[in-house]
Amino acid sequence: MYKTKPTTQAIDPVCGVVVDSRSDVTYLHAGRIYHFCCLSCRSRFRLKPSLFIGHHAVASGQDSDHVPTRK
Ligand SMILES: [Zn+2]
Secondary structure, eight states: OOOOOOOOEEEOTTTOOEEETTOSOEEEETTEEEEOSSHHHHHHHHHOHHHHHTTTOOOSSOOOOOOOOOO
């Protein structure tokens, strides 16, 4: 048996790939740390976190910033 260190894996909420949670590219949002595969994913998340985490829990409250409709 190989002794593998228990690596914690996380899902990049922007593009959906599995990332190592020891990765440096993280962002703290609403008390949770999110992990990203790259800086561009993180910057997209920072612009609109609700876009990437709002899919499953669209319950109450946080509909503050809507995307303005196209003209
Ligand atoms: Zn990504």
